[in-house]
Amino acid sequence: MPAEVHLFKCLKDNYGVLLHDPANGATASIDAPEAGAVEEALRTKNWRLTDILVTHHHADHTAGIPELKEKHSCRVVAPRGEAQRIPAVDVTVREGEFVTIGTLVGRVLETPGHTAGHISYWFKSEEVAFVGDTLFSVGCGRLLEGSAPVMWESLTKLRNLPPETEIYCGHEYTAANVHFALTIAPHNAALRARADEVVKLCSAGRPTIPSTMASERLTNPFLRADTPGVAQAVGLAGAPAVQVFAAVRARKDKF
């Protein structure tokens, strides 16, 4: 039986996600922005919370953990490098380790840059990846605790996931990201198509998530820092990809 993924909005522009294994009833919350919204999602689906998979320590991803842990006695899995800054951690994980949710198996990918210990969870058989605030649809996280080379390496690691992988990120930032991306690549046909789609989804009040890695490869300027067009757009034709990436990120910071 394939896994079920339930996406829901919480806080201002965060996404909560539940990953459910119908084979044995296990359910993981990817991060826990706020307990109330996670509880409501669990009630809606009639699922029982067994695990919380934390991507990074920021409060808008972890504030709900204590209350959920107390109520459900769920297991809290967190990045080894940030466990001290995350409440109620039971298990810490690092690059290449596996996490099981019922019969579902996720692989841990270290994707630092937004925070120093940020991790992503890739469920290969389910063709889904939970990337927190490292990669957004048509964007990427701010470099709060990492340099451009560190983030570029994280993004290229994610870019190597199979194209059909569905990408679940931590925030609904897609419309603003598309707006910026069009300033870098105004003639990118895939980006323009995505822009139209995002306008339709947003005006219907629907999420733009999940995206796919195939779509991100074609539309996301941060994943395309090693293409001539993006380098040229930031006045760095022929420069190393990491330098182009840094320039695109800096430009977005001021956008």
Ligand SMILES: [Zn+2]
């Ligand atoms: Zn964050």
